[in-house]
Amino acid sequence: MASFNFTPFDSSTFILTGLPGLEAAHVWISIPFSMFYILGLLGNFTILFVIGKEQTLHKPMYLLLFMLGLTEISISTTVGPKALCIFCFNLKGITVGGCLAQMFFLHAGSMMHSAVLVTMAFDRYVAICNPLRYSTILTNARIAKLGLVGLIRAVLFILPMPLLLSRQPFCANRIIPHTYCDHMAIAKMSCGDITVNRMYGLVVAFVFIGSDLTLIALSYGLIIRAVLRISSKKAHQKALKTCTAHICVMLMSYPFFFFSTLTHRFGQGIAPYVHIILANLYCLIPPMLNPIIYGAKTKVLREKVGKYTCSV
Numbered sequence: 001m002a003s004f005n006f007t008p009f010d011s012s013t014f015i016l017t018g019l020p021g022l023e024a025a026h027v028w029i030s031i032p033f034s035m036f037y038i039l040g041l042l043g044n045f046t047i048l049f050v051i052g053k054e055q056t057l058h059k060p061m062y063l064l065l066f067m068l069g070l071t072e073i074s075i076s077t078t079v080g081p082k083a084l085c086i087f088c089f090n091l092k093g094i095t096v097g098g099c100l101a102q103m104f105f106l107h108a109g110s111m112m113h114s115a116v117l118v119t120m121a122f123d124r125y126v127a128i129c130n131p132l133r134y135s136t137i138l139t140n141a142r143i144a145k146l147g148l149v150g151l152i153r154a155v156l157f158i159l160p161m162p163l164l165l166s167r168q169p170f171c172a173n174r175i176i177p178h179t180y181c182d183h184m185a186i187a188k189m190s191c192g193d194i195t196v197n198r199m200y201g202l203v204v205a206f207v208f209i210g211s212d213l214t215l216i217a218l219s220y221g222l223i224i225r226a227v228l229r230i231s232s233k234k235a236h237q238k239a240l241k242t243c244t245a246h247i248c249v250m251l252m253s254y255p256f257f258f259f260s261t262l263t264h265r266f267g268q269g270i271a272p273y274v275h276i277i278l279a280n281l282y283c284l285i286p287p288m289l290n291p292i293i294y295g296a297k298t299k300v301l302r303e304k305v306g307k308y309t310c311s312v
Contacts, residue, residue, distance in 0.1 A: 013093045013174065014189070018086040019273045020177045030087035036284040037080040043291030044069040050304050057304060060138040064123060065294055065301070067147050068116050068249075072287035074109040078102055079283040083179040096170070099181035100162040106283075107183060108158040110257065111204070114212045115150030117253065119143070120246050121219040128239050129226045157204055164200065168192050177272050179280055205258075213254065245297040249290050256282030 018026055047069045051057045082102065085091040094102070126137050161183050168190040178185045183201050187194040220243070227239045259278055295302050 012096050014096060014099050014181070014186075015092045015175045016082070016086055016094055016179060016181070017092065017175060017177050018083070018179055019276055021271070022273050026087040026090075030084055033080075033087060033280070033284070034084055036288050037076055037084070040076050040284060040287035040291075041073065043295075044073050044287060046305060046308075047291050047294070047301070048073075050301070050308055053308070054304050057301070058140065060123060060140060060143045061127075062301070063140060063143045063147075064116060064120050065298075068113070068120070068290065071109050071113040071116055072290060075106060075113065075283050076287045078105045078109060079180045079280065083280065086179055094181065096166075099176075099186060100165060103165075103181045103183055103186060104158055104162045106180065107161065107204075108154040111154040111158060111208065112150050113253065114209055115153060116147070117246070117250055118212045118215050119146050119150070121216040124243050124246060125219040125223055127242060128223050153208075157208060160200060161197070161204075164197050165190070168194065168197070178276055180283075182279070209254075209257065216250065241297075245293050248293050249286065252286045252289060253282070256285075 017023075019029065022029065048066060051062045051066045079102075082094065123138060126134050130137060165183075165186055168187070169192050170189050171191045174189055176185050176189065184198070187197045187201075190197075223239070223243065230239070256278060259275075259282075295305055
């Protein structure tokens with residue numbers, strides 16, 4: 001595939017380099033990258049379509065899957081198209097405004113994704129520990145309100161990041177060694193004092209995501225305590241089986257997130273392309289695998305997807 005360089009450079013433009021040191025392999029890297037992105041879109045749009053179409057799936061658990069799919073489409077689409085333009089066509093330029101917008105939607109989507117995972121943990125807790133009250137505690141309206149709270153939280157706490165960066169003076173060298181505009185990657189382009197930016201990023205990453213993980217751990221602690229009180233081993237397996245998909249999703253999401261956050265600040269000994277590849281996998285692998293995990297683990301959803309797939 002031919003490589004074209006259509007990147008104009010001016011004072012209002014950043015240059016995204018892609019994978020430093022692996023420029024010669026960009027075209028080959030674009031092949032699995034595009035496959036992950038397309039499969040993620042197909043899987044999540046399928047889940048959204050089936051849940052939206054089937055009235056029987058308009059229940060709290062499936063509404064949470066619907067919200068999870070929306071956040072994953074948002075995250076992967078914020079990163080994927082621009083990265084593919086860099087890999088395939090060498091289109092590396094991005095305006096400062098576009099860069100800040102990409103950063104906002106990426107980090108807001110990640111925070112919203114975390115909020116949905118917390119709500120899903122609470123859903124599992126109620127389903128296992130208070131099954132008789134499940135329908136009264138978790139209604140569709142309450143799930144919608146929790147989703148709205150998560151969205152408002154994401155917007156309010158991520159919005160200061162682009163606002164703070166927009167006030168920074170940027171140096172003449174505006175080359176960002178990345179495939180997308182990460183918060184700290186942009187901050188490092190500044191000639192001014194970025195202490196506030198650095199500290200605010202850490203606060204958001206560890207206070208809010210940390211509190212989400214604490215709530216998830218609390219939910220699972222209560223679930224385990226309730227399960228251990230059940231004498232039947234079959235009941236143990238059935239109760240824990242309902243949590244398997246959610247646990248798998250968390251194990252794919254949070255480690256990538258914290259690795260990406262920490263290596264930008266403390267990972268000077270790590271090769272840049274390793275950090276960038278893992279940061280991109282965080283945006284692409286969970287959106288690709290999560291529909292498969294929930295489709296495999298949720299019998300009703302699997303049957304409904306099969307119904308619409310076979311009818312096409």
